[in-house]
Amino acid sequence: MVAVVGNPNAGKSALFNALTGARQKVGNYPGVTVERKSGRMSLPDGRPVELVDLPGTYSLDPSSPDEAVTRDVLLGTQEGERLPSALVVVVDATNLDNHLRFVLQLIALGMPTVVALNMIDMAERDGLVLDPQALSRELGVPVIPTVAVRKRGVEELKAQIGLMAGDSSIRLRAGAAEDVLKQDIVHLQRRARAIALAAVKSESRVRRWTHAADGVFLHPVIGPIILAALMFVMFQAVFAWSEAPIGWIEGGVAWLGETVSNALPDGFVRSLLVEGVINGVGSVVVFLPQILILFLFILLLEASGYMVRAAFLMDRLMAGVGLSGRAFIPLLSSFACAIPGIMATRSIDDPKDRLTTILIAPLMTCSARLPVYAVIIGAFIPARSIGPGIGLQGVVLFGLYVSGIVGAMAAALVLRRTVAKGEHSGFMMELPKYQLPYWRDIAIGLWQRAYVFLRRAGTIIMAVTVILWLLTSFPQRPAGSPLKQSEYSIAGRIASGLEVIVHPIGFNHEMALAVIPAMAAREVAVSALQTVYSIDAEDDDQGAQALGQRLQGRWSLPTALAFLMWFVFAPQCLSTIAVIRRETNGWKWPMFALGYLFTLAYIAAGATFWTATAMGL
Amino acid sequence: MRLDQLPLRRSATVSAIDWAALRPGEARRLRELGFDEGVAIELLHRAPFGGDPVACRIGRMIIALRRANATAITVEPA
Numbered sequence: 001m002v003a004v005v006g007n008p009n010a011g012k013s014a015l016f017n018a019l020t021g022a023r024q025k026v027g028n029y030p031g032v033t034v035e036r037k038s039g040r041m042s043l044p045d046g047r048p049v050e051l052v053d054l055p056g057t058y059s060l061d062p063s064s065p066d067e068a069v070t071r072d073v074l075l076g077t078q079e080g081e082r083l084p085s086a087l088v089v090v091v092d093a094t095n096l097d098n099h100l101r102f103v104l105q106l107i108a109l110g111m112p113t114v115v116a117l118n119m120i121d122m123a124e125r126d127g128l129v130l131d132p133q134a135l136s137r138e139l140g141v142p143v144i145p146t147v148a149v150r151k152r153g154v155e156e157l158k159a160q161i162g163l164m165a166g167d168s169s170i171r172l173r174a175g176a177a178e179d180v181l182k183q184d185i186v187h188l189q190r191r192a193r194a195i196a197l198a199a200v201k202s203e204s205r206v207r208r209w210t211h212a213a214d215g216v217f218l219h220p221v222i223g224p225i226i227l228a229a230l231m232f233v234m235f236q237a238v239f240a241w242s243e244a245p246i247g248w249i250e251g252g253v254a255w256l257g258e259t260v261s262n263a264l265p266d267g268f269v270r271s272l273l274v275e276g277v278i279n280g281v282g283s284v285v286v287f288l289p290q291i292l293i294l295f296l297f298i299l300l301l302e303a304s305g306y307m308v309r310a311a312f313l314m315d316r317l318m319a320g321v322g323l324s325g326r327a328f329i330p331l332l333s334s335f336a337c338a339i340p341g342i343m344a345t346r347s348i349d350d351p352k353d354r355l356t357t358i359l360i361a362p363l364m365t366c367s368a369r370l371p372v373y374a375v376i377i378g379a380f381i382p383a384r385s386i387g388p389g390i391g392l393q394g395v396v397l398f399g400l401y402v403s404g405i406v407g408a409m410a411a412a413l414v415l416r417r418t419v420a421k422g423e424h425s426g427f428m429m430e431l432p433k434y435q436l437p438y439w440r441d442i443a444i445g446l447w448q449r450a451y452v453f454l455r456r457a458g459t460i461i462m463a464v465t466v467i468l469w470l471l472t473s474f475p476q477r478p479a480g481s482p483l484k485q486s487e488y489s490i491a492g493r494i495a496s497g498l499e500v501i502v503h504p505i506g507f508n509h510e511m512a513l514a515v516i517p518a519m520a521a522r523e524v525a526v527s528a529l530q531t532v533y534s535i536d537a538e539d540d541d542q543g544a545q546a547l548g549q550r551l552q553g554r555w556s557l558p559t560a561l562a563f564l565m566w567f568v569f570a571p572q573c574l575s576t577i578a579v580i581r582r583e584t585n586g587w588k589w590p591m592f593a594l595g596y597l598f599t600l601a602y603i604a605a606g607a608t609f610w611t612a613t614a615m616g617l
Numbered sequence: 618m619r620l621d622q623l624p625l626r627r628s629a630t631v632s633a634i635d636w637a638a639l640r641p642g643e644a645r646r647l648r649e650l651g652f653d654e655g656v657a658i659e660l661l662h663r664a665p666f667g668g669d670p671v672a673c674r675i676g677r678m679i680i681a682l683r684r685a686n687a688t689a690i691t692v693e694p695a
Contacts, residue, residue: 058649063642097676098651126677185648193676210679218672220665312681316666319683325670349642426643426686427670430650431679 001038001050001082002165003073005106006090007099008056009432011118013037014441015090015148016053019158026448034069034346036081043162044155052084060105060180063349074109075177086112086164088157093123093130093145094433096199100192101185103139108180112164113141116157120145122433128203135199149438210305210433217309227313234297235335238290238367245289253282272469275531280465283371283527284457290367291453292446294336299445302329303437308429315427321409322416324350324427327357331408334364338576339456340449342583352422356415358580359593362571363408365401368522372567373400375526379548380560396564403568407600419592460575464520465527472513472531486513486532505602506562506609508555518572525567558612562605569601620690621671623660629692631656638689647686651676658692 004019006012017024020039027036037053054073055066062068072078074087089106091099107113117132136143142160146153217223257278264270301307307329315325326348334341341361348354377393384392416422471491477483486492487509495513502512510532518525526547533550551560571577571594580590623629631654636644652675661679662672669684 058646061645063646095677098678101649185645186653189648189651189653214662214672214679218662218664220663220668224665308681312662312664312670312672315670315681315683316664319669325681349646423640426640426683428643428646428650428680428682428686431672431681 001052001084002086002088002161003052003054003084004088004090005054005070005074006056006118007058007092007095007102009430010056010090010092010095010099011148012056012090013053014438015088015116015118015146015154015157016051017441017444018148018151018154019088020051022444022447024444024448026452034066035343041158041161043165044159045162047162047165049161049165051088052081057102059102059185064346066346074106084111086114086161088114088116088161090116090118093117093120094126094128096130096135097193097196098189100139100195101188104188104192104195105180105183107139107141108176108183110176114157114160114164115139115141115143116148116153117143117145118148121147121150121152122435125209126203129201131199131201135195138195138198149441213434214309214431217306218312223309223313227310230301231332234294237297238293238336241293242289246286249282249286249288253278253285256282271473272466276466276469277462279527280469280524281457281462283523284521285454287367287370287523288450288453290370291336292450294333294367295340295446295449296442298333298336299442300437303435303441305432305434308431311427311429312431319427321412322353323356323412324348324353326427326429327353330357330361331364334361334366337366337368337453338362338364338573339579342576342579345583350422350426352416352420355584355589356412356420358583359415359420359589359596360408360411362573362576362593362597363404363411363569365404365568366522366573368573369400369567371523371526373397373564375529375547376551376560376564379551380555380557400564400568403565403604407569407604411596411600456575460520464517464574465524468517468520468524468528469531486510491516505566505606506556506559506613507566507605508559510554511559511563515566515570515572520574522567522572525572557617558609561612561617562609565608566601566605569597569604571597571601618692618694619688620658620660620673620692621684621687623658623692623694625660625663627659628695629658629660630695631658631690632693633691635689635691639686643686647682650680651678652680652690658690 004012004016016037016039020041024037024039027038034055039051039053041049041051043049052073054070057067057070060071060074062071069078073081073084076083087106089103091103103115115135117130117135120130123130130145132143132145144153144157144160146157148154217226257274260278261270261274264273298307301310311325311328313325314328318325318327327345330341330344330348333344338361341364342358345354345357345361348357377396381393381396386392386395468491472486472489474489477485477488481488484492487496491513495509495516498516499507499509499512502515507515510529513532514525514528517528529551530547533547555563577590577594580593581587584590631652633654634647634652639647656675659674660671661674664670670681671684671687672679672681673687
């Protein structure tokens, strides 16, 4: 195995993509939730080599879980990973004096090493002329100039890896690890600067591009306006661009359901497949377009170098509730889905800061809440205009988003003073140069997100949907029973128990029944209500009514509003809970999140119900 | 003069860093990012909503840091 390692912003992942193409595997290191990205590469002589993309780090002295993995792999102490047989060290040619310090540390480990002098074109653009031979002489290892996004130097790099990777008898030099960790940073830094000086033939200190762009994007007035506009465009796009593909997916699911219905005889297996598996999984896969659009924006913002600027602009506001600008990126991702959002908190080095961000991420209005909001708002809020271009329904939806954000900020404020109490977190980040995102890297990133999402839909969500279907279908209500099927079934009896608890906040039996399976994923609430009402309405002629119409007749407005507020806060997503458990390494924090969020949901829904009732709505 | 008081776009040199005023993790990260006595530095941006954090050029990198950390860095304008 050959490890690709380097500073953040050195173009490491782009080089990894250029070396391996799309043949990559994304997994996790055992015990920790740091992503392990590996891929197969063919050497010029045809031999395959496994390449692993290690998390970017500035040194072997880690300050976040990601960076700890990099160190452990390089020292051979990472569980589930062999010691690499060779290293490809990626350095940013425009940033030699800083990146070389880490290179010196890595070379001192004594493994076969090649340095990829990446982004050499950027260096030329910046007026920096480098001498790779001189650099190679000073470092004592081969140096190959590369431009990952244009595949320049990639073949030469492969050839060099081929020369090094053959030796399988690699051992770390005894004591190398201890020696390297003991080295004095300042001393190394000075040596790195001297080497960089020797490798630079000539330089003119210009960085016009980044300079001019930052003048606009970081401007104290224009900067925040651009950020707000970008966010607006992003959320508009999530809804506007996804309409057509969502229609295609819905059409495909309906077609599949019909085809299976026609092919199979009526009975248990057919109901299970069509109602349970196809409709259940289909109702989740429908969100794929929205999630991909949101990720497209996030990947573009990250690859272009803007994301860190957004963190810079937001830091002051985030500091107001005890967080740092770094928390902005995971929280933004959480609007698509809290799961990638929570995983993105790994880049936050302060543990208390990270914990708080993880605990409030589920309050960001994720895309799974949308179907619930859409159905209830559509049924109960009149489509009235309350101003030019402003509809009442849209205002209510916006209000729900704002409720989530305000709730999250208030929660952060309290958490940072109680369970996640600690010193004020800092904010120290490199602002990388702006770059044109390269389509191949974006495409690979999107494909990986889609794959992870679909795998989840095919496993957890499918299992839960099938279980719910079984629980609401059995036991069958005997003819003449005074109870409805939804009350007679196992799920119905469980819901009757829960109804006692949620009755004071305005919930009825069907709502209690829908809330239970929605534990798996919020959007299940919609299909669960649909199932319950259609199972009960079997033989009356209202059977085919749309869910919205059914609800209008049966729920009061205060009840509907309470249901909306419940979904703003309630942590109804098993995957999120599972991810919190993984990321915090134990059950304590997921249990805490469940407790505090359900309490908030109960209070908010109750307050809404009673206020609305008192107002006579 | 402290780094946070340096006028924008004015070239300067780091003359002293009060490492003891920084938390150990922050001090290490600053060193890793290339902060050191004698290095050329320039303040580039102050963030909106009160000028905190600030962004400065050090070597060929642009680094954002909170004003609380910037006060530990003494600079000598060129």
